[in-house]
Amino acid sequence: MRRLRRLWSRIPLTVQAPLLAALLTVIFAVAISQVVLSRLAREQTLALRNLSSAFMDGLTTAVTPGLLTQDVWETFDSLDRARQQYGAVNARYMVVLLPDGRVLAGSAPDRFPVRSLLGEDLQELVAQGKPLVIDETVGKAWLVRGVEQEGFRIGTVLAELDISGLLAVRREILWTLIAVNCGLTVLFSFASYYLVQRLVRPLSIVQRRLADASEGRLELIDATTIAGSSPEYRRLFKQFNRMVEAHIDREVLAAELANQEQLAMLGRLASGMAHEVNNPLGGLMNAVDTMDVHGDNQDVRQRTIDLLRRGLAGIQHVVRAALVTYKTSHKTRLLTRLDLEDLPFLIQHEVGMKHLALSWRNNLPDEISIDASSIRQIALNLLLNACAASPERGNVHFSASLEGGMLSLTVANEGPELPEAALMAVRAGAAGDAAPSGHGLGLWTASRLAAKLNGDLKLRSPASGGALAEFSAPVTKEILDAVA
Known part of the structure; x- marks a missing residue:
């Protein structure tokens, strides 16, 4: 049975x-x-x-x-x-x-x-x-x-x-009954098929819209279709459209919050950059004065030029890293090993303020089929969060690797155990829920970017203490096309 x-x-x-x-x-x-x-x-x-x-x-x-x-x-x-x-x-x-x-x-x-x-x-x-x-x-x-x-x-x-x-x-009556009953059977069968087809047709519209939504094309049901449907399905279509509009509003709000978080992050970086640029500028001004007074001396001139070159190179590194992070492009760019190598210049102010020791291990190849901008933002958010949570003279560890078609980023710090707000922010970002109020916006942004890449972001507190953030995402051409 x-x-x-x-x-x-x-x-x-x-x-x-x-x-x-x-x-x-x-x-x-x-x-x-x-x-x-x-x-x-x-x-x-x-x-x-x-x-x-x-x-x-x-x-x-x-x-x-x-x-x-x-x-x-x-x-x-x-x-x-x-x-x-x-x-x-x-x-x-x-x-x-x-x-x-x-x-x-x-x-x-x-x-x-x-x-x-x-x-x-x-x-x-x-x-x-x-x-x-x-x-x-x-x-x-x-x-x-x-x-x-x-x-x-x-x-x-x-x-x-x-x-x-x-x-x-x-x-004769028996055959008449058989003929009439056969006719009624066929008639009722066709009538029920037509009726069910008519009842199911509006549901197929919703099914197609949901199938399109699974591929990233979420569209409203047009007003003509809604007006031509029965009252029951008219209500269903209107509820579906309200759901789509709410989802679109939520996506717009999420994008705005992500942009705000990026701007806030850049604001913090700018304040740090002011220190990182101002310090070498003082030395550069002294070098210029030295050149002005002792420029005729070959040894003094050569040492001064070397000092100017090193100072300008440091400023150039900081400015270039900030520009790469701030610059937005509608075209997807492949990730390279160098895309992560300049991140220490962006966080050196936070590292210097707390006298942190940064352990850096970047084992990525020269080019990876994944969105570079998203990976940079995820790594930078995790590094800034780790620096903020680390105690004075603590250690921050960063590693990046590519194994078995999976890109892995790991950021660890020595500090207190993870607060519940951080875990909630990661879960909300992965589920596509609204951003948490207050703290955790950076982790929420990183989690949303990870979900967009079909990746996964996990936070845990090791037995040795501190916090560990682990990000992993598949590296395939299909993922890159989906992001584009």
Whole structure:
């Protein structure tokens, strides 16, 4: 039974409904046909019984004088007149029997000679004494009536009727019922198929929209389709559109929050860059003064030029890293090893303020098929978060590797255990929920970017203490196309 239910559940609804309609129609048709034919059979039997009773009443009255005198010719003449008078009864033959069971006269003399005995089957019918016996298989009925005079049985009348006409009427009605029921079955099946198709058609619209949404194309149902649907589906379509609009609003809000987080991050970087650029500028100004005074001295000039070159190179590194992080482009760029190498310049102010030790291990190849901008933002957010959570003179560890088609970034710091707000921010970003208020916006942004790359960002507190952030994402051309 369970297997049948599983098999039935696999059949489409557009097929289930016509099958059920056909099955129910057949069941009701069989039941109704049985009732109609049973009622018809009873009515025909009752009519035949009444007709045969009237026929036997007249026949016994007609043959009684011949039985009393046992006059063969008079009895035969009575049978002949009765056959003509009761032609509607459609008697095949009539036989008048003497009390000893021998034939006195019959409407078919060749079959029932005078003074002969009936066949065993007819003798059994006479012996039973039933007034009406019907055999539908051969289309015949037999009438038996005893003839009495002054309380004495003087003979018996036997008649065989042809009821094939009645059975033909019954068969005709049966075939009519079958034809009508077959027509109704086909009609109801097609009607149920059309009705279910009409009911399912609006759902297929929602199904197509959801399929498009799974591929990143979330579209509203147009007003024409909504106006042409039934009230129930009109409400469904409007609810779907409200869901789509809410999702679009949430995506816009998420993008705005991500931009705000990027701007806030750049604001923090800018304040650090001011220190990182201002310090070498003081040395550069001193170098310029030295060149102005002792520029004629070859050794002094060479040392001063080397100092200027190193100072300008440091400023160039910091500015270039900031520009790469701030610059936005609609074109997806492949990640390279150098895209992560300049991140220490962006966080050196945070590292220097707390006198942190930065352990850096970048084992990436020269080019990777993944969005460079997203990976830079994820790494930078995790590094800034680790620096902020680290204690004075703590250690921050960063590693990047590519193994088995998976890009892995790991950022660890020595500090307190992860707060619940950080874990909630990562879960909200992965689920596409709204950004948390207050702290954790950077982790939320990194988690959303990880989900966009079909990656995963996990936070945990190792047994040795501190916090560990682990990011992993598949590196495939399909992922890159999806991001683009």
